[in-house]
Amino acid sequence: MLRNMLRSMGVTLHRSMILQIAVLAGFWAVGEATVRLTHLPLPGGIVGMVVVLTLLGTGHIRPAVVRRGAGWLLAEMLLFFVPAVMAILDHGELMGLVGLKIAAVILAGTVMVMGGTALTVDLCYRWRMRASAPEAGHAA
Amino acid sequence: MLRDPLFAALFWSAVTIGCYAAARLVARRWRSWWTSPLLLTPVAVGIVALSLHTGYADYIRGTHWLVLMMGPATVAFAIPIYEQRALIRRQWPVLLVGVLVGSTLAMSTAFLLADLLGLSHTLQLSLMPRSTSTPFAMSVSSDIGGLPDLTAVFVIVTGICGAALGELVMKLMPLRSSLARGALFGMGAHGAGVARAHQIGGEEGSIAGLVMVLAGLFNVLMAPVVAALMA
Numbered sequence: 001m002l003r004n005m006l007r008s009m010g011v012t013l014h015r016s017m018i019l020q021i022a023v024l025a026g027f028w029a030v031g032e033a034t035v036r037l038t039h040l041p042l043p044g045g046i047v048g049m050v051v052v053l054t055l056l057g058t059g060h061i062r063p064a065v066v067r068r069g070a071g072w073l074l075a076e077m078l079l080f081f082v083p084a085v086m087a088i089l090d091h092g093e094l095m096g097l098v099g100l101k102i103a104a105v106i107l108a109g110t111v112m113v114m115g116g117t118a119l120t121v122d123l124c125y126r127w128r129m130r131a132s133a134p135e136a137g138h139a140a
Numbered sequence: 141m142l143r144d145p146l147f148a149a150l151f152w153s154a155v156t157i158g159c160y161a162a163a164r165l166v167a168r169r170w171r172s173w174w175t176s177p178l179l180l181t182p183v184a185v186g187i188v189a190l191s192l193h194t195g196y197a198d199y200i201r202g203t204h205w206l207v208l209m210m211g212p213a214t215v216a217f218a219i220p221i222y223e224q225r226a227l228i229r230r231q232w233p234v235l236l237v238g239v240l241v242g243s244t245l246a247m248s249t250a251f252l253l254a255d256l257l258g259l260s261h262t263l264q265l266s267l268m269p270r271s272t273s274t275p276f277a278m279s280v281s282s283d284i285g286g287l288p289d290l291t292a293v294f295v296i297v298t299g300i301c302g303a304a305l306g307e308l309v310m311k312l313m314p315l316r317s318s319l320a321r322g323a324l325f326g327m328g329a330h331g332a333g334v335a336r337a338h339q340i341g342g343e344e345g346s347i348a349g350l351v352m353v354l355a356g357l358f359n360v361l362m363a364p365v366v367a368a369l370m371a
Contacts, residue, residue: 021212028211041360043275045214046353052218063219070216073209074338077331078178079160080210081299083203084274084292085182089189090196091290101257105267106294109249110301113271114309114328117242117351122313122320124234 020069027052149202152194156203159184173304178296178332196289210274213331217349220338224346231319235347238320239354242327246271246355247366262287265370269359270294273330276356283363284370295330302329303336322347327355 031048034040040047055061088094094102163180174180189199200207221228228235247268254264266286269277274295281291306325315321318341325333325340326348334352338345 024215025212027215031215032211041279042357043211043214043279045211045275046357048211048215049218049221049353052215053222056218056222057225063222066216067219070219073213073216074220074335077210077213077335078176079157079181080206080213081178081274081296081331082156082160082181082185083200083207084289085178085296086185086189086199086203087196087289088182088293089186089194089199091293094293098259098263101259102263102267102294103297105250105253105257105259106270106297107301107305109246109253109267110271110298110328111305111309112249113242113246114302114306114324115313116245117238117327118309118313118315118320118324120241121234121238121323122315122317124237125231125317125319128231128234 017068017072020066021073022069023066024048024052024069024073145201148198152199152202153206155188156181156185156206159188173300176300176303176332178300178303182296214273214275214353217334217353220342220346221350221353224343224350227319227343227347228350234319235323235351235354238323238327239351239358242271242323242351243355243358243362246327247359263290266290267294268366269363270298271327271330272356272359273352276360280359280363280366284367296332299329299332303332306333306336307340318343319347323351324348326351330355 027048028045029048030051031046032044034047035042035044052061052066056063160177160181163175163177163184166180167175167177169175185199189195250267250270251264254267259267262285265284266281266288268284268286269280269291271277272280272295274292277291277295278288281288302325306329309328310321310324315324321340322337322344325337325344327333329336330352334345334348337348
């Protein structure tokens with residue numbers, strides 16, 4: 001009887017995106033509580049993510065249980081960024097020349113970061129592939 | 141009407157979500173850098189807020205719950221990372237080197253370019269953590285003496301620039317591996333870049349997500365060192 005109930009709960013969880021989001025939010029709450037209690041210098045979401053990764057890795061939960069909810073959260077993530085941008089409402093001083101300079105710093109900096117990172121990773125990757133002989137040829 | 145806190149919360153949440161939904165439709169119809177929902181939505185919400193004489197404090201009081209959703213979204217990264225575990229297990233040293241180089245580049249370019257253009261020290265410090273995702277960047281910013289709410293704005297601008305420019309940078313360089321393409325977006329444009337990388341490919345998206353998380357962790361760990369250097 002109990003087993004049947006658990007199984008039907010599992011089926012509901014599989015189908016309901018809202019429930020899956022609630023489960024992920026639950027893990028976030030656990031992470032947030034851990035950070036508060038232990039004074040870890042990390043965002044609660046990261047601690048929650050590590051908990052979920054550990055549970056996935058040890059086979060305690062299957063990815064299918066939260067996959068749809070996770071997919072939705074990741075697809076709509078840009079929405080959660082929007083309110084923070086509105087801080088600009090209180091910084092009218094950034095609208096003039098200073099704003100243009102900041103935009104230039106961000107634009108140029110970001111291109112350098114992207115180019116530098118991608119080049120480093122690609123060179124390291126090729127070097128490793130060459131070093132580790134042909135059998136690992138098509139790793140990525 | 142907007143004086144009532146509950147009504148104001150509902151109103152600003154509805155405005156934000158409505159503008160976002162509209163911006164997504166526009167982005168689907170005309171795909172270009174200027175149709176990014178990350179650019180169009182704040183502009184539209186900003187116009188509404190300015191015309192109703194609403195400041196940031198009043199706006200964020202009603203929409204803070206949306207910012208909190210970033211927490212569950214961060215947890216959600218566990219799924220794509222877990223699904224690419226084989227690739228990650230094989231290539232973690234490469235990714236680690238990428239994060240090290242990328243984070244150093246991010247901080248030093250912000251520092252030097254801001255210096256070059258004569259921006260104030262506070263702005264300089266607020267710009268430095270801009271390449272990591274918002275929760276990390278805000279905590280690093282306050283650690284090193286910047287203004288966290290300004291950093292949040294710079295993080296988003298970085299996301300818009302990065303998601304827009306990423307493909308251009310990608311085309312200009314002879315990148316062979318999905319590893320390098322994922323790292324480019326995850327390091328250069330955090331969450332917005334990860335979203336973009338997922339559109340390019342599953343592997344790219346997962347790598348980008350992992351690189352973003354690693355970069356955030358690395359930056360938080362390095363913040364005390366950077367703060368000592370800046371003092």
